[in-house]
Amino acid sequence: MKEARKPRLWEALVPVLGMMLLIVVGILKFELEPHIPIVLACFLAAVMAKKVGHTWDNILGGMLESINRALEALIIVMIVGMLIGSWVSSGTVPAMVYYGLGLISPKIFLPTGAILCAVVSVATGSAWTSAGTVGIALMSIAEGLGINPALAAGMVISGAYFGDKLSPLSDSTNVAAATAETPLYDHVGAMISTTLPSFVIALIIYAIVGIRMGTGNFDPSRVELIRSTILKNFNINPWLMLPPLFVIFAAVKRIPGIPSLLAATGLGGLFGMIFQGRGLGEVLQTFHHGFKGETGVEVVDKLLNRGGVESMMWTISLIIFALAFGGILEKSGFTEAILGRIVTKVKSIGGLVTLTIVTGIICDFILTDQYLSIIVPGRMYAKAFDDRNLDRKFLSRTLEDGATLWSALCPWNGCGAYQAATLGVSTFSYLPYAFLNIINPILAIIFAYMGIAIFYKEKDGIESIKVD
Template sequence: METKKQATLLHALIPIVVLVASLFVAITKFEADPHIPIIVAIAVASLVAIISLGYKWDEIETGAIETIQMSMQAILILMVIGSVIGTWILSGTVPTMIYYGLKVLSPGIFLVATTLICSIVALATGSSWTTAGTVGVALIGVGQGLGIPSAIVAGAIVSGAYFGDKMSPLSDTTNLAPAMAGTTLFEHIRHMFYTTVPSLLISLVLYGIIGAKYAGATLDTANIDIILEGISANFNVSPLLLLPPVIVIILVVLKVPALPGLLAGTALGGIFAMIFQGSGLGDVINAAHYGFEIESGVEMVDELLNRGGLDSMMWTVSLILLAMVFGGIMERTGMLGSIGNAILKFANNTGSLILATILTSLAVNILAADQYLSIVIPGRMYKDVYRDRGIHPKVLSRTLEDAGTLTSALIPWNTCGAFMQSALLVSPLAFAPYAFLNWINPLVAILYGYIGFSITKIDKDGNELDKNGKVVVTSK
């Protein structure tokens, strides 16, 4: 048998540096997607493994395929979620959520209302970008009419949009994080409540304090009214249309597996589309497969609702597959392990490990300028470290979103930061101090790590333990 060399930190850093450099050039210079740079990094990682470490291609390929198998549940869920989005828009469920959300505007609580509206819209659509680029644009105009600085309004929009995106089962990053960490979608969402909801509440208090001095201003809702009229002209809006998301939430609480729960949501969306909007079965099938399309005559409404469908998830699915190949090669050849061992020298307790995870995600957001990679790279890097420390994978997946998802919008050259600036016409450097949720949430996660709150432990077999070290949930 051929003797393989043990991977060193230098071996591991070669493909990582190539990945970061190629991503940075491709995204910032050519505005390209991250897929091809990841393929370049895959090739470099393979060459390092073959030339320097003595691995054969068959072994590398096996490692990649085995890692892809770990992501299949997330891929299937993403495909179903595309269909959920399509049928929920067709049924009027998403438009109804947006419609009622926009109705809560009030001058005295404008910043609080802005955050909550963007939270609702992002929860309904699963997209912070769509929320900021549509409802967010309208709210910026309302804020200007009230005399509130655009940087403050933009901060509230970004906070709300990223809260909804982060907590929505329809979001691609919300599905990506548990896939990288090795936990389930609904378990991941439930665990995020511990850090994200308190962070939102703190943010709302701060927005309430800031917004109180604008309470006497006159509210100009011209752009909001345009959206409301566009929705009501094209959809039958009814409180009954809120039943599909309510039922899915109930299924989450009852711990029904994600795939059956989301398939039920898709079916309900189709049924409600036929009952409330007069859609035919063919319309439902097309919306589930290709997404929803409308020409309402109101550009903001069209941008908000023309989305969804199984096909819309293929970009993210292909990214996950490539990321898993890269992670699988790095894992199989011991290169990720060498990085983990180097980090363990400094991260000697749970708090410092979570701090290291958050700083790594932030660093990837800064260097690679891509939100997805800020979840993928640290996720694969720290997965074994968390397990070896007896920490449940859902803690890692939560931390990946607390850092990777939320800090991306605060960096001007990151894809998320650049989009927010183009949509809201406010620099991330200007709105970052007021995007309270996006920087409070990582701080709350670090605090929890050091005090041990909501840090679920597991035994060597992966069984969840209570605070006394007794098994409470058996790993299957």
């Protein structure tokens, strides 16, 4: 059997440019959801893979390998849908909204919310869990305070991904460390040098926005209406805070994500029966279909009617199709053909960092998977980092500065699709307000060109260099 050859540049570009064209035309001209354009892009990528000599079994293997890497994440997406429905039905989310509206003012909401999401992400190791628990409550509080939902979603994303990056429990953190072959805690320590100052800058911006926004859109009567409506329809008490506290406790005890989230979902269902008088059948229906209720107040119904496995199926199907496309590109060598030769033209450390970060971001959009977006550039540029005598933790940090943070900003990437579905705001709408995710890659590139926070093999620390 004839072996597959390396693709030429134009052959590798055909499926990538084809996908972009199909998505733009499909959405703008025919008002399609992105699923069908991506399926068509998969067909185009498979045709080009056949052209360079790959068999159908090889192409299918690439698709399935890519999807298989994300199976745990897809299961978590479904469980989070169950959890949201369960926590609304039990009164946990209404209680979080009720107490939050009573404690948080518009001026401090944005920085406070970002810090809260960061704490939960550090504890759980998951930006997805943070967004799916406190994130949905913060979105509802923002609605009550009259804050732009896109701004609130950007704040949730910033806080959630800051904590996710610095948590040793995070999947992406472990993948980056493993890809760069660096000890996990060395990797986490290296990330502090760019991620912490980026988060501080983001918090300052959120604080300024909050102060400038003031109480312009704040309507005390609207807040009181929401709180009083919640009290009329739910039995609100402090015990309802136990499910989110359990999630944090489970993370501290390092209980795996799937069983801990399932337990938190079940705890919500139990509380629904105890505190809200739900029947077992009603609770189980909520797991599948989400919470459905009519309070007579439109804004409260909008806040609370959500969740269920069913609500996540659109997102899951999009992620599967997108992963299949990325798997074909990776298996057929198209990504390496497009990006691999560029590294030979890079002369400075600043240029290498820029190339690594930009490659990770591009991979977020064309490979559509956060893990591939870390692994592919990590594998491609490891030798270039070694040749410049750079410590591998500098490589692992750089991979996260780009790929991890921008994964939530691509609509058809699994992270972006999940966050949009969970927070109820489209990815491109919240993108301009996800200040950490935008600032961190830029700051990392600036630091590299200035010779700041660069790690070398000879010294276990930070050394300034002269950049030509």
